[in-house]
Amino acid sequence: MAKMTLEELKKLRESKKRELEKREITGKDIEIIVGMATCGIAAGAKQTLSAFLNELEAQNLSNVLVRQTGCMGYCYAEPTVEIRMPGMPDIIYGKVDPETAVKIVRKHILGKVLINDHILDKPAADIMKK
Amino acid sequence: MAFKSYVLVCGGTACQSSKSDEIYKNFITELEAAGIKEDVQVVKTGCFGFCEKGPIVKVLPDESFYVEVNPTDAKEIVAEHLVKGRQVKRLLYQGEETKKHAKVEDIAFYQKQFRIVLRNCGVINPEDINEYIARDGYAALEKVLFEMTPDQVINELKISGLRGRGGAGFPTWLKWNFTKQVNDSPKYIVCNADEGDPGAYMDRSTIEGDPHSILEAMIIAGKTIGSNKGYIYIRAEYPLAIHRLDIAIKQAKELGLLGKDILGSGFDFDIELRLGAGAFVCGEETALLASIEGERGMPKPRPPFPAVKGLWQKPTVINNVETWANIPVIILRGGAWFANIGTEKSKGTKVFALTGKIRNSGLVEVPMGTTLREIIYDIGGGIINGKKFKAVQTGGPSGGVITAEYLDTPIDYENLQKLGSIMGSGGMIVMDEDDCMVDIAKFYLGFTVDESCGKCAPCRVGGRQLLNYLDKISKGKATRDDITKMRQIGNAMKRASLCGLGQTAPNPVLSTLTYFEKEYLAHIDDRTCPAGKCKDLITYSILPEKCIGCGLCARRCPVNCITGEKRQPHVIDRSACIKCGECYSVCKFGAVVRK
Ligand SMILES: Cc1cc2nc3c(=O)[nH]c(=O)nc-3n(C[C@H](O)[C@H](O)[C@H](O)COP(=O)(O)O)c2cc1C
Ligand code: SF4
Ligand code: SF4
Ligand code: SF4
Ligand code: FES
Numbered sequence: 001m002a003k004m005t006l007e008e009l010k011k012l013r014e015s016k017k018r019e020l021e022k023r024e025i026t027g028k029d030i031e032i033i034v035g036m037a038t039c040g041i042a043a044g045a046k047q048t049l050s051a052f053l054n055e056l057e058a059q060n061l062s063n064v065l066v067r068q069t070g071c072m073g074y075c076y077a078e079p080t081v082e083i084r085m086p087g088m089p090d091i092i093y094g095k096v097d098p099e100t101a102v103k104i105v106r107k108h109i110l111g112k113v114l115i116n117d118h119i120l121d122k123p124a125a126d127i128m129k130k
Numbered sequence: 131m132a133f134k135s136y137v138l139v140c141g142g143t144a145c146q147s148s149k150s151d152e153i154y155k156n157f158i159t160e161l162e163a164a165g166i167k168e169d170v171q172v173v174k175t176g177c178f179g180f181c182e183k184g185p186i187v188k189v190l191p192d193e194s195f196y197v198e199v200n201p202t203d204a205k206e207i208v209a210e211h212l213v214k215g216r217q218v219k220r221l222l223y224q225g226e227e228t229k230k231h232a233k234v235e236d237i238a239f240y241q242k243q244f245r246i247v248l249r250n251c252g253v254i255n256p257e258d259i260n261e262y263i264a265r266d267g268y269a270a271l272e273k274v275l276f277e278m279t280p281d282q283v284i285n286e287l288k289i290s291g292l293r294g295r296g297g298a299g300f301p302t303w304l305k306w307n308f309t310k311q312v313n314d315s316p317k318y319i320v321c322n323a324d325e326g327d328p329g330a331y332m333d334r335s336t337i338e339g340d341p342h343s344i345l346e347a348m349i350i351a352g353k354t355i356g357s358n359k360g361y362i363y364i365r366a367e368y369p370l371a372i373h374r375l376d377i378a379i380k381q382a383k384e385l386g387l388l389g390k391d392i393l394g395s396g397f398d399f400d401i402e403l404r405l406g407a408g409a410f411v412c413g414e415e416t417a418l419l420a421s422i423e424g425e426r427g428m429p430k431p432r433p434p435f436p437a438v439k440g441l442w443q444k445p446t447v448i449n450n451v452e453t454w455a456n457i458p459v460i461i462l463r464g465g466a467w468f469a470n471i472g473t474e475k476s477k478g479t480k481v482f483a484l485t486g487k488i489r490n491s492g493l494v495e496v497p498m499g500t501t502l503r504e505i506i507y508d509i510g511g512g513i514i515n516g517k518k519f520k521a522v523q524t525g526g527p528s529g530g531v532i533t534a535e536y537l538d539t540p541i542d543y544e545n546l547q548k549l550g551s552i553m554g555s556g557g558m559i560v561m562d563e564d565d566c567m568v569d570i571a572k573f574y575l576g577f578t579v580d581e582s583c584g585k586c587a588p589c590r591v592g593g594r595q596l597l598n599y600l601d602k603i604s605k606g607k608a609t610r611d612d613i614t615k616m617r618q619i620g621n622a623m624k625r626a627s628l629c630g631l632g633q634t635a636p637n638p639v640l641s642t643l644t645y646f647e648k649e650y651l652a653h654i655d656d657r658t659c660p661a662g663k664c665k666d667l668i669t670y671s672i673l674p675e676k677c678i679g680c681g682l683c684a685r686r687c688p689v690n691c692i693t694g695e696k697r698q699p700h701v702i703d704r705s706a707c708i709k710c711g712e713c714y715s716v717c718k719f720g721a722v723v724r725k
Contacts (some may be wrong), residue, residue, distance in 0.1 A: 003386025016264035038640040039508035070339020072252030119175035124243035
């Protein structure tokens with residue numbers, strides 16, 4: 001992308017914001033967000049990530065977006081993963097090993113049920129949404 | 131078929147011991163009885179970090195947070211909330227405690243954490259500038275470039291009350307203002323990402339999760355004080371953080387947010403990374419600047435302060451990572467909004483890395499004025515294995531310990547200092563009854579003695595002597611006289627050392643001496659270590675009347691010094707025992723004793 005002017009930055013922000021919102025409203029996309037900070041990676045987040053990718057492929061799911069993010073703050077429960085999808089509340093799972101990753105795809109995403117014993121509460125309300 | 135609501139029942143250890151299993155079962159029975167089993171899923175979750183008010187039940191999607199729920203309450207929650215859609219008010223958490231020190235209305239009503247610094251951590255993809263921009267990223271920069279004068283920016287910072295998060299708590303606006311007023315050029319902007327305290331990783335996580343917030347803040351500072359060049363000094367042991375900063379700088383340059391004529395404003399700014407070799411003293415600002423200049427990282431006497439003569443003798447603003455991360459939010463939301471959070475003299479939030487004998491270790495961000503009890507018990511979930519809390523260490527090797535009687539102290543710069551510790555950069559290590567205070571003091575002092583640059587004698591010689599005394603105590607060879615001498619040396623180091631490292635190095639020793647003098651005296655007078663940590667003062671032996679001769683300890687002993695016939699009491703050969711404690715932890719019959 002080329003250098004922007006002030007107007008272009010404002011436009012870009014609006015369009016990216018809408019993109020984020022649209023994702024939530026039309027509900028086409030499912031997001032899997034994996035915490036990839038030093039603590040998460042040390043706890044095996046890379047293996048978890050590839051388990052997700054493999055299982056999504058095996059299940060032929062193409063409308064799922066797998067993203068990475070920083071530390072969610074639950075260092076005792078790494079790797080942590082957030083799942084956002086239409087019709088389900090946003091959920092953060094902790095201690096997601098590759099086996100649990102497969103379970104999340106099969107049960108949470110396909111079966112629309114939550115998985116016992118791995119759910120964590122959100123650390124804080126989002127100050128940017130207000 | 132999808133569920134309409136979800137009942138999350140806490141399955142953490144604390145809540146489980148207070149009947150969360152029964153609550154879970156009752157929900158299932160009640161939902162069935164009400165005929166809505168198909169609409170509501172009951173799930174067990176991990177600890178909500180609010181064990182004090184457990185058992186916890188949360189209902190989604192409306193986020194109702196029920197506390198101190200009894201198994202019999204399941205019926206009412208099902209009948210009222212899930213069938214009729216009316217919350218059970220009596221069980222809802224009332225957020226009084228939170229409101230006491232944080233007046234901001236939009237804090238979610240039960241949450242203790244409030245994320246300004248970590249606002250994007252765990253939310254955006256740190257390697258994609260578009261996601262940062264979508265969450266109002268670089269909007270503060272727009273304001274500063276096109277709508278505000280430099281004096282207005284400084285005034286917002288002044289109103290906000292923001293103080294440096296790198297340890298000393300110096301008002302940020304004042305530092306910026308000094309640098310702005312010096313009539314000299316060029317001027318420099320520096321981000322201190324050296325973070326070397328044991329147990330601290332707040333700055334690393336902030337950069338890994340949200341690198342652009344640091345870049346944006348540094349550009350804002352550049353525009354405000356009249357500088358076109360910034361450096362981020364980061365330790366080479368943080369490869370992921372460095373990688374993310376590299377990507378962020380590249381993306382910002384591509385979009386014209388860094389470089390020449392930013393957004394067509396005519397203002398130029400560039401940022402370079404400088405990697406530190408990982409010496410703790412290089413986090414001290416004058417040593418850090420020397421290191422950027424390519425010299426040995428040794429502190430220099432201040433004044434002159436970096437604000438006047440910093441990098442290459444030019445005016446320099448140096449701030450800590452966390453300080454920087456606050457700036458864009460302050461500009462966007464206004465200083466008054468920020469000043470609403472926290473206590474009278476300490477505004478905003480603080481990030482802590484909670485570690486040690488704590489159930490939910492991790493990064494937490496809380497409003498200033500939150501109590502240690504709230505952090506340790508409500509967020510941290512209390513002590514692991516149900517042991518007794520002994521003390522919490524804050525401020526790393528420059529700080530001290532805080533004991534149980536002070537758990538209700540609201541955290542701010544002044545209060546922690548009064549207790550003989552410091553806020554420091556935010557390491558928070560929780561200790562239980564198995565931790566020996568002499569051992570802890572030895573650990574921290576050992577660290578600073580290793581890291582001392584050796585330039586001045588009080589720190590170089592004094593630190594070594596103090597450490598020798600601690601060693602003597604842990605071996606049971608010290609006298610009461612030695613404690614007096616330790617206090618003298620410690621106080622002399624505080625006064626006479628050249629830089630903060632030496633000035634604060636005795637703190638862990640002096641503070642444990644203040645609060646745990648008895649424990650020191652037990653080592654000296656009785657030659658025992660009450661916590662059972664100091665190896666020279668403990669012995670392991672087997673009680674013949676309790677030993678059933680299973681032989682497990684003998685198999686596990688790394689030096690094979692336990693002998694005995696099958697089904698006969700075993701014995702430890704004390705002369706060969708290396709005091710590893712293995713036998714003590716494996717014996718299921720309590721036959722091995724430690725004295
Ligand atoms: C021995 C020593 C180590 C320090 N290490 C750090 C560090 O790792 N990170 C940091 O930001 N400040 C560190 N400081 C504090 C800095 O000297 C300086 O006060 C700080 O970077 C100023 O930024 P602030 O006003 O935003 O807090 C250290 C100070 C001393 C004496
Ligand atoms: S106090 Fe210690 S680290 Fe600081 S200059 Fe003196 S010897 Fe070096
Ligand atoms: S493990 Fe305990 S009971 Fe078994 S032989 Fe050793 S001391 Fe005796
Ligand atoms: S403490 Fe260790 S070395 Fe000593 S007897 Fe027990 S297992 Fe053997
Ligand atoms: S165990 Fe339930 S809140 Fe901690």
